[in-house]
Amino acid sequence: MPEVIFPGPEGRLEGRYHPQKAKDAPIAIVLHPHPQFGGTMNNRLVYNLHYTFYNMGFTVLRFNFRGVGRSLGEYDQGVGELSDAASALDYLQTLNPNSKHCWVAGFSFGAWIGMQLLMRRPEITGFISVSPPANMYDFSFLAPCPASGLIINGTADRVAPPQDTQLLVEKLHEQKGITITHQEIEGSGHFFEDEHMDTLQSNVETYVRRRLTETTR
Template sequence: MPEVIFPGPDGRLEGRYHPQKNRDAPIAIILHPHPLYGGTMNNKVVYNLHYAFHKIGFTCLRFNFRGVGRSQGEYDQGIGELSDAASALDYLQSLNANAKNCWVAGFSFGAWIGMQLLMRRPEISGFVSVAPPANQYDFSFLAPCPSSGLIINGSADRVVPPADVVGLTDKLKQQKGITITHKVVEGAGHFFDPGMDEMIGTVDSYVRQRLTETTR
């Protein structure tokens, strides 16, 4: 899988780019957890999400936010990281101008960034938010949430209490014109160890179903 370096708003960003042979393949960007707590693009959840999307048929990009790995810059409270994500999506789109579908997936802090990116980029047609930190960040900007997606968390998550995720999904489900699917992996903690296979399987079946619906 090619290592890529592309321009970000605060210097270069380091990523892993995984193209499909089909030039019309859908594209997906995968966002990692909090940079100050060891989050990188090689986090197990992020890595497995990346490969799940590629297996489905997506051209994928995951990358390190500013200040992580070989990405330049410093942590910026989520503001700069959102700009990094927008630059990463620009880069991915520049390489795949024919892509008919664009998705964003994020884990924990990355889920929060991904949902903000969703609000800025109308071309994003679906999202996967894994363990969105509804107890730590305000998600009220999702008013209205512009596209349907999957929210998934573990029942034994001690970092993001399941009740907070339920509160977030209940609010989003009240909005008209979109469908929010919420799945809980029983016994899984924040990092889905155990529970990784079930979580990835749920993502796989959800995304495949959505793609089938859009191609009918």
């Protein structure tokens, strides 16, 4: 998989880009967890999400937020990281102008950034939000949420408690015109340890394949 360097708001950003041969393949970006708590694009869950999308025929980009790995800049409380994500999507779209479907997937802090990106980019057609930290960050900007997607978390998550995720889902369910699918993986913690990772990947693949089938009918 080629390593890529592309321009970001504060200088270069480091990523991993995995293209498909089909010029009109759907595209996806995958966003990593909190930079100040060891989050990088090589996080196990981010890596597995990347390949889950690739194996479904997506052209995929994951990258390091500013100040992580070889990406320039410093942590910016989520504000700059959102700009980084927008730059990553710009880069991906420039390389794939014929793509008809655009997805964003994020884990924990990356889920929060991904949902904000969703609000700013109407071309995003679907999202995967894994362990969104609704107890730590304000998600009220999702009014209304512009696209349907999957929110998935573990019932034993001590970092982002399930009850907070449930409250977020209930608020989103009140909106018309979109469908928020919520799945809880029994016994899983925040990081989907052991066999829970396989369950996560399987659930994501089933959901995304169903959505793609619905849009091609």
